[in-house]
Amino acid sequence: MERTDVLVVGGGGTGTGIVRDLAMRGLDTTLVDRGGLGSGTTGRSHGLLHSGARYAEADATGARECIAENEILREIAGECIAETGGLFVQLDADDPAYFDAKRDACREHGIPAEELTPAEAQDEVPDLTDDVERALSVPDGVIYPSRLVAATAADARAHGARILPDAPVTDLLIEDDAVVGAAVDHEVGEIRADHVVNATGAWADQLGSMAGVDLDMKPTRGVMIGVEYSDLGPVLNRCRPPDDGDIVVPHGEQVVLGTTSVAVEDPDDYEQAEWEVERTVEECAAMLPSVADAEQTRTYWGVRPLYGPEEDELGDERGISRGFFVVDHADRDGLDGFTSVVGGKLTTHRLMAEAAVDHIAERLGVDAACRTAEEQLTAHDDPDRLDALVEEFDAAGPADADVVGRR
Template sequence: MMHSTDVLVVGGGGTGTGIARDLAMRGVDVTLVDRGGLGIGTTGRSHGLLHSGARYAEADEAGARECIVENEILREIAGACIRDTGGYFIRLEDDDPDYFEEKYEACLDYEIPAERIPVEQAREAVPDLADDVAEVMEVPDGVIYPSRLVAATAADAREHGATILPDAPVTDLLKDDERVIGAAVDHDVGKIHADHVVNATGAWAGQLGDMAGVDVEMKPTRGVMICQEYEGLGTVLNRARDPDDGDIVIPHADEVILGTTSVEVDDPDEYEEADWEVERTIEECAAIFPPAADAPETRTYWGVRPLYAPEEAETGGARGISRGFFVLDHDERDGVGGFTSVVGGKLTTHRMMAEAAADAIAERLGVDEPCRTADEQLYAHDDPATLDALVEEFDIDGPADADVVGRAQ
């Protein structure tokens, strides 16, 4: 069986569903496929931090500026997919005060709202902070519920005419000479012919690139998240030091998520889940939030970051690889037409990534309609019960917000 579409998006995480929504809103006929339920790769296995940009401010100006812009947009369009918690960056007595100062000044330079607050004020909000807290900076971090976000974005794409096909794995890409013209899709879908194919498969982008005969140089890294019982934390906690293992604590309703490590993996489907990562993450998070040392664990999961690392871009170790995103036009880059890859990035910037990709593809297709995704709210954004029903419909089973989804009254 042969289906036809203007654009075939492969990958149903935050970026892939965002591209489908963006293009559909411009009047493009879009089909999205994913090999399993939507959002169960990197997106659904993230720590769910809505970045303010402060984490990157002293080292990555572009990334910091992107995060604060998208942070504000998501708060406007995503409703119950977001929890507005605010965040603290916490310097312990043994941490470098110059690093804290550099981060604070960079936040001000990049228009990230940041305020030094008295330690006792922070301790009133979070009574279980460590005893040796030396300085605290407040920033507009928040929490993303990835399953709801993907469900709302996919449903919005569908409302604008897109076809969304979970559980539709691509087995091969179809080519005509040096052009990708579609994909062979399993589970009784058949062949899908497309004027343009988008590789939005995240950490798996190199594998889909291989099917097209192009080299997408991914360097995925795994990171562990530990969910613990703890009721009452209302603020994201970040350690104010060079990014390292175990420096983020994310609040949920009656749980916290501790994260994370960064270890290179060869295969994003097959990798070790090492006990030392769990132990180190708990130990390091407990340095700023002592209850983490012995709070009961509810679930532990690993996610794989879709880091793009061509040889010339590597800067020394997995944590040195840029968290920025890249839109790769394989016609210009490799002489393979009809194929674009979107790689790198963060969940916070998924909409911006989708806009950049959609702009490039629309230009290729001769579509003049502008992007509207920053200005229109997501489908059912303010209706948690409907969002959770959509999570079930799209077979989204990510562990990042398993304690939240399905609890809407």
């Protein structure tokens, strides 16, 4: 049996962010994940570093969180980030009032946003469709998730944390209405803890069920398609209400096309429908026609960790909040020593971690302040070392397979 102050279950962006923050505040911390780090949602995303523009007109809080975290990640994450910029593109079929609302909301929320003419937009992206009416230039970017989770985990380890990938939890340990640890497979055994954190994302209900709690997750799947296309430059976003096939993310010699949103009951077992691939390519080609016939290099699905306790029926999955929530199971379920962190986006993973650790630190009587926004990640400026950490932590994933380890 091992003992730790805090056991974090889940090694994606949020989980590694939490363990780093905990360790930097002086808590003895262990992280476990059933697979390699980032093997869930994080490593199967499209890797967009949001400027907040996507949410500006509909979610002021989310937009402001994104632009703040965008700027922080650019400072601390180095070669885990590509500073590409982004364009929101209004085509002739799109509502100009929606463009106006997004532009005005960006400026209201402190997101730099410059309106471009069709000629100016095509100067930035020569292959952009002739159907462009105007564009909005915003500070989007690209995250390489494999590098980010590996660097974050390595930084946590440098501050004393223990990182255990490929260590699945088989049960939570309950004593006197409190979670006191977990049973972990692959010869790890029991890990006792003063507090256990559920950072398993779309799988939060599965872990919660081990403690008899229901988190009402509403996961949705989305497809991403990597295609050969060099030198795109900025991220392309269709300037319309979120829909299938509205984003093209540059990756050096390739781009990633995304995505769909379809409800799933089991994040481990769901259909991967060909219509999603076809629709995504078709819709992305409306912005960038060259991708319609480009060679497809990889196709993968990811599952979003959407939290929808008030969503009784699914059907409009894109309407579920992309915000994050820290769920205290002592207050909600009468179960001490257990906190779940659900929802959110990769761009805001550090902020999610900070909010969770503020809560846990208060529970444990720790008053150290968060420093994760000020201190740069381990190996942040060394892509070769970052890629070695990806291999060490078994963190390679399809989202950045065309970049990581290719130097």
